[in-house]
Amino acid sequence: MPTRHPDLTPHQTEALARELDELRGRTVAELGERDAEYIRRVIKTQRGLEVAGRGMLFVGFLPPAWLGGVAALSLSKILDNMEIGHNVMHGQYDWMKDPSLDSRRFEWDMACPADQWRYSHNYVHHTHTNVVGMDRDLGYGILRMSEDQPWRVRDLGNPIYATLMALLFQWGVAAHDLEVERIEAGEIKLSDKREILQAIWRKGRRQVLKDYVAFPVLAGPGAPFVLTGNLSANALRNVWSFMIIFCGHFPDGTHEFSEAEVEQETRGGWYVRQMLGSANLTGGRWFHILSGNLSHQIEHHLFPDLPAHRYGEIAVEVREICERYGLPYNAGSLRKQFGSVVKKICRLALPWSTGEQRADAPDADSEAGGPAEPELTLAA
Amino acid sequence: MTTSTTIRRPVAAARRLLRSPLVDLLFGPHGIDRYLELIRPDLTLHDARAEVTSVHRQTDRSVTLKLRPNAAWAGFRAGQCVSVGVEIDGVRRTRTYSPAGSEHGSDVALELTVTVHPQGLVSRHLQDSLRPGAMLHLGAAQGTFTLPHPRPERLVLISGGSGVTPVLSMLRTLCDEGHDGQIVFLHYARTAADWLYEPEVQALAACHPNLRLGYRATRERGNRSGRRGPHLTAAAIRALTGDPQGAHAAVCGPPSLVQSVRAIWARTDGGADRVLAETFTPPMVTVPGCRAEGRLRFLRSNRSVAVGTGTLLEQAESAGLAPQFGCRMGICHTCTCRKAAGAVRNVLTGQVSEAPDEDIQLCVSVPAGDVALEI
Numbered sequence: 001m002p003t004r005h006p007d008l009t010p011h012q013t014e015a016l017a018r019e020l021d022e023l024r025g026r027t028v029a030e031l032g033e034r035d036a037e038y039i040r041r042v043i044k045t046q047r048g049l050e051v052a053g054r055g056m057l058f059v060g061f062l063p064p065a066w067l068g069g070v071a072a073l074s075l076s077k078i079l080d081n082m083e084i085g086h087n088v089m090h091g092q093y094d095w096m097k098d099p100s101l102d103s104r105r106f107e108w109d110m111a112c113p114a115d116q117w118r119y120s121h122n123y124v125h126h127t128h129t130n131v132v133g134m135d136r137d138l139g140y141g142i143l144r145m146s147e148d149q150p151w152r153v154r155d156l157g158n159p160i161y162a163t164l165m166a167l168l169f170q171w172g173v174a175a176h177d178l179e180v181e182r183i184e185a186g187e188i189k190l191s192d193k194r195e196i197l198q199a200i201w202r203k204g205r206r207q208v209l210k211d212y213v214a215f216p217v218l219a220g221p222g223a224p225f226v227l228t229g230n231l232s233a234n235a236l237r238n239v240w241s242f243m244i245i246f247c248g249h250f251p252d253g254t255h256e257f258s259e260a261e262v263e264q265e266t267r268g269g270w271y272v273r274q275m276l277g278s279a280n281l282t283g284g285r286w287f288h289i290l291s292g293n294l295s296h297q298i299e300h301h302l303f304p305d306l307p308a309h310r311y312g313e314i315a316v317e318v319r320e321i322c323e324r325y326g327l328p329y330n331a332g333s334l335r336k337q338f339g340s341v342v343k344k345i346c347r348l349a350l351p352w353s354t355g356e357q358r359a360d361a362p363d364a365d366s367e368a369g370g371p372a373e374p375e376l377t378l379a380a
Numbered sequence: 381m382t383t384s385t386t387i388r389r390p391v392a393a394a395r396r397l398l399r400s401p402l403v404d405l406l407f408g409p410h411g412i413d414r415y416l417e418l419i420r421p422d423l424t425l426h427d428a429r430a431e432v433t434s435v436h437r438q439t440d441r442s443v444t445l446k447l448r449p450n451a452a453w454a455g456f457r458a459g460q461c462v463s464v465g466v467e468i469d470g471v472r473r474t475r476t477y478s479p480a481g482s483e484h485g486s487d488v489a490l491e492l493t494v495t496v497h498p499q500g501l502v503s504r505h506l507q508d509s510l511r512p513g514a515m516l517h518l519g520a521a522q523g524t525f526t527l528p529h530p531r532p533e534r535l536v537l538i539s540g541g542s543g544v545t546p547v548l549s550m551l552r553t554l555c556d557e558g559h560d561g562q563i564v565f566l567h568y569a570r571t572a573a574d575w576l577y578e579p580e581v582q583a584l585a586a587c588h589p590n591l592r593l594g595y596r597a598t599r600e601r602g603n604r605s606g607r608r609g610p611h612l613t614a615a616a617i618r619a620l621t622g623d624p625q626g627a628h629a630a631v632c633g634p635p636s637l638v639q640s641v642r643a644i645w646a647r648t649d650g651g652a653d654r655v656l657a658e659t660f661t662p663p664m665v666t667v668p669g670c671r672a673e674g675r676l677r678f679l680r681s682n683r684s685v686a687v688g689t690g691t692l693l694e695q696a697e698s699a700g701l702a703p704q705f706g707c708r709m710g711i712c713h714t715c716t717c718r719k720a721a722g723a724v725r726n727v728l729t730g731q732v733s734e735a736p737d738e739d740i741q742l743c744v745s746v747p748a749g750d751v752a753l754e755i
Contacts, residue, residue: 028731032471095470096470096471097465097474118713126711203409206405206408210405214406218406
């Protein structure tokens with residue numbers, strides 16, 4: 001059974017779509033100098049942190065320098081991957097017509113080739129958000145993240161897989177397009193993914209050479225400090241981005257959908273699915289920047305190609321719209337949201353965690369717990 | 381001299397080092413330019429850029445810029461054009477201009493003269509808001525409107541309005557080369573107040589006896605014919621250069637001027653081969669039997685269809701093309717492609733893209749007249 005949704009008539013769904021389209025149009029019309037300055041300031045900060053971090057690690061035999069270097073380099077990688085890379089590759093800054101911020105050409109400082117990411121994330125995940133069987137981000141083909149995914153014995157390892165995934169997240173993201181679950185099921189062979197593997201090898205090799213060979217060798221006797229520093233920075237970035245991303249769609253109160261529900265879905269229906277399937281994180285200015293503004297996951301899923309630093313402003317209106325239409329607006333602190341994700345990962349490892357068991361899954365996290373009786377018709 | 385060479389050598393060595401594969405690996409995946417530009421915007425090794433050193437008005441309807449290109453700038457040949465990018469309200473706007481200086485000129489100066497259109501976003505910005513110190517992006521020089529080798533014995537350089545810049549570049553190049561063949565420089569503008577570079581060309585004529593010049597105003601008050609002033613005629617050419625037989629012509633200006641030159645030269649033996657021409661308002665492509673407006677051209681697939689209904693993606697598909705796409709609702713940007721020319725409207729935002737060479741999303745764009753796409 002799919003999770004229950006608040007009731008909206010087709011007419012209401014279309015009215016909602018018009019309001020959101022209008023909000024989007026107003027924001028697009030305002031884009032200009034301010035947005036360009038913002039992203040360039042973030043880039044300048046990131047590059048500065050990167051150079052400073054690598055510099056400090058070169059004198060990493062001094063413990064404070066090593067710690068400072070790891071901190072600066074992790075922050076650099078987090079900014080590069082999240083507020084810059086993820087957002088630029090969504091086309092959020094394409095309107096600037098700056099080739100270095102062009103969504104189709106951008107590469108980021110991590111193992112996953114940008115081209116593969118653009119396909120699996122921008123298209124597959126953002127179009128089919130939370131549709132079980134279509135959105136491969138629901139567990140990334142490795143974890144059991146929904147009651148609607150049938151339990152298998154290997155799911156007992158859910159918490160272990162999740163921990164490994166958090167530590168090696170950049171490699172998990174890189175392997176995403178290999179569709180290991182389909183290889184495992186015998187639907188396709190590894191050799192069918194030859195081109196994907198080659199691209200991962202080309203990109204991943206350069207990342208490994210840079211962080212674990214070239215920079216350590218350049219440091220001469222300081223090589224161990226640089227190597228361990230780079231390893232730590234990559235791991236910290238991995239764990240942080242895992243936490244933020246797993247809080248986007250898996251906390252309690254987010255909805256999943258069946259393929260039947262999204263057949264002939266209207267634009268309004270798509271908007272509603274994005275709002276019901278996403279969850280926000282609350283926090284301060286720097287928390288939002290370091291999360292790539294994915295803390296505003298609901299706004300990001302409604303408007304994936306609007307500059308993310310505007311989500312905070314847009315959120316005020318989105319929240320108000322949700323209240324008026326009786327739709328839940330799922331927001332909570334990182335501790336609360338991630339806590340519920342961890343619980344879910346552990347609960348779904350067990351065979352008796354079925355959909356029926358959590359039919360009353362609390363919408364307690366949602367700020368507006370609108371009427372939740374009949375099922376929402378998404379295909380209006 | 382000694383100081384500059386002693387400085388230049390280590391600088392060149394540093395540049396070579398920064399271009400090495402090791403540096404590319406260390407500064408990957410963004411590349412060294414993305415770091416150097418944060419120190420100073422024109423330190424880039426691969427991206428050609430230029431600093432504006434002066435902005436002045438020769439006439440009311442034009443603005444002349446002097447630029448200092450960085451080391452990544454590979455130079456140009458007289459007559460070629462360069463795409464110039466300038467950021468206006470966060471958006472990089474790119475236009476193509478022909479440098480007016482000699483191709484042998486010092487590498488520290490690039491000179492552009494731009495006609496200012498009352499509704500021109502870029503030209504008005506260049507005239508009103510650009511200040512020395514600003515940074516412009518340069519593309520590689522392009523175009524086949526260049527002087528032939530060996531240099532022609534007799535050459536007539538003809539320009540209309542701001543078409544003066546590439547032919548002036550040819551003139552200055554020939555003067556720098558000490559070319560001793562006969563050169564005629566003939567310029568047309570609406571009024572004498574619109575004449576570009578007249579003092580400079582007069583000065584060149586004063587020290588180059590092989591150069592003759594004619595500046596003409598086509599809409600000057602007092603012309604008996606009213607609006608039509610002395611446009612280009614065979615007689616005008618004859619008066620300045622004698623028989624056009626055997627002479628080369630290089631013409632840059634509106635299509636009507638280019639056509640007149642071609643017509644005059646066509647009457648001479650092998651004359652058509654001796655006309656070099658460039659026009660800055662491209663002629664409309666008309667397909668016989670169809671309206672001139674409302675054609676969709678798919679440049680890479682070499683196909684053209686009449687504008688139908690639906691989005692550009694749908695129309696491309698019904699024309700038998702298979703462009704890349706993803707969500708078909710404007711969110712994933714998989715179908716983004718380059719629009720070479722024409723106007724399209726984004727149905728989500730209502731925004732119209734009119735400038736050539738802009739990226740558009742096929743799945744949420746509809747044509748507004750003729751459109752040429754790079755698919």
